Amino acid sequence: MAEQIYWEDINVNDELPPLPKIATTRMLVKWAGASGDFNPLHYDSALAAAVGVGSPIIHGALKRQWLVQLVTDWMGEQGTLKKFACSYRAMDWPRKMATPWTPEEGETWQCKGKVTNKYADGDQKLVDCAISIENGKGEETTRGAATVMLPNRG
């Protein structure tokens, strides 16, 4: 875990440490089981082709949780996530597995965030962030925002 950050030290336009992620077909299976989303669009190649997405796509909610991790890793244990939103702008396809343990070469996704506002609401010290996921080509496929309450150094 990174060191605790404090509200006083944060400035608008600060960037959150980027969080790289590699989605694989294996990760999608784990996510389906762990999240309970058994929509075959995420594991059945024939169905994915038939509905026009080519091959199984990454669950939007998995991308959402990557962004939750981006923000919660950054805010530290004394931080509190108050609000979170994201929308899925484009589809993403996982890497296939080269062996039972290692993925094929391919895309790495980058979860990114930037501080857009810093303010107080009563005694709550708050920070807003813009957050996004870029695919391997640098295209934004997911976009969102988060509001975090941070501790005072005081």
Place this chain on the structure above:
Amino acid sequence: MLAEEMAPFIGKNVGTIACEVEKGSIKRFADAVEETNPLYWDEEYARKSRYGSIIAPPGFFGWPVKLPPGQTFQRPTDIADPPEAMDEMRAVLARAGYFNVLDGGIEYEFFLPVRAGDALTAKSIIKEVREREGKSGKMAFVIIETSYTNKKNELVAVQRSTAIYR
């Protein structure tokens, strides 16, 4: 007009579900995301934290998750209030030519941490339906609002998910 046909559905309850927040399900969820925060699985670590016990990553509210029956682990006893309004709404959408659905996104407001051992109640309503002409034809946005409360009837979180029908 779709807006008129959908109006009776606004505010309708589309299911009330009891969600159990188990330690093991939190751990599997965190593992699937490749989370690195020990608050989600290390009891010793979590006990010394400000939470005092294992918490779930924001966005996890226990089992069964809020998805339509048949799409997740759900037994009839899990569903206190069957989501008939949802089926009726989907029938109206299908008559208007909307057959495919995609996850458009989600919004959360978090009020209390979700802890291992919590028993939450998730109540969902149809919040809003709107139609839009997109690049690839018309689309309907259906927003479902879910409120999660704990055993003390405290509001834990509110979630608004957008389904895009096309």
